[in-house]
Amino acid sequence: MGKRKSKWHECNVLHRSEGQADLWNFNASDRSFALKAEHTETEGNPLPVKLVGKTWRNLIQAKLNLGWVAQEHVFLRTIQMPECDPEELLQMLEFQLEKLSPAPVSQIVWSYEQIPSSEPDQITVLLIIVEAEVVEQQLTGFEEQGYHTDRLEMPWSHELVTLDRTKDRIWIRLGEVNDQIVALVAWVLNQTVQHVMVLRLPNSDEGTLNLTAQLDRTAWTGELESWLTEI
Secondary structure, X not given: OOOOOOOOOEEEEEEEEOOEEEEEXXXXXXOOOXXXXXXXXXXXXXXXXXXXXXXXXXXXXXXXXXXXXXXHHEEEEEEEEEOOOHHHHHHHHHHHHHHHOOOOXXXXXXXXXXXXXXXXXXXXXXXEEEEHHHHHXXXXXXXXXXXXXXXXXXOOHHHHHOOOOOOOEEEEEEEEEOOEEEEEEEEEEOOEEEEEEEEEEEOOHHHHHHHHHHHHHHHHHHHHHOOOOOO
C-alpha cells in the first residue's frame, strides 16, 4: 500500500504591519516546515506570484495561505470546561460568548484552541476574539497584494497551546509594534493555564510600571475567582 501523501505541499505566512508586508514561504510536504523563502514588500504592492499564486498544480500539490492577525488586535480568555465532543463544546462556547466577549457578538469573529488541563475530565479552552472590522481590513489588505487567505491565525496562540505547564509561573512574551510594547501574559498554576491577557504598553519606564500594576490587579482578580490561592 502506498504511503499517504501530506495534505499540504507548501505553506505561506503573511504578516502586515507598519506599512510593510512580511511573507514567509515553507515546505510543508514532510511536516518539517523548513523555510524556503522570505520576502518583504511595501503594503499595497503585489506579492510575488510564484510564491503566493495558486494554479492548477495546487490541485495535486496543495498550498496553504495563512494570514496573521496582529496580536495587538486580539482579545484572549481562558475558560476551564468539562471535556466533551467538539460539537458540544462549540455550543457551550456560543452560549457563553455574549458574557465573555468585550464587544457585541454581532461585531466579532472568534475561534478557540484546546489546551490540556491537569484536572481529570477537564480542558482549558483558549478563546480568541477579534473585531469583525479588523478582520475585514486584514483580508482586504491581503487581497490588494494578491494574497488569497485560506485561514487567519494569531501569531502567539500556538505558543500558549504548547506552553510548558510543569512549573507554576507567570509567562510573558514581548513584542514591539508601532513604538509600543505588546505583552502576552499567561498565568500557569497547577499544570494548567489559568489566565491569559494581551497588554499594550508604552515603550518606556511607564510601560514597566503599567505591566507591574496589571499583574497586581490580575492577582487580586485570581484570588476572587479562586484560581489563585497563593501570591
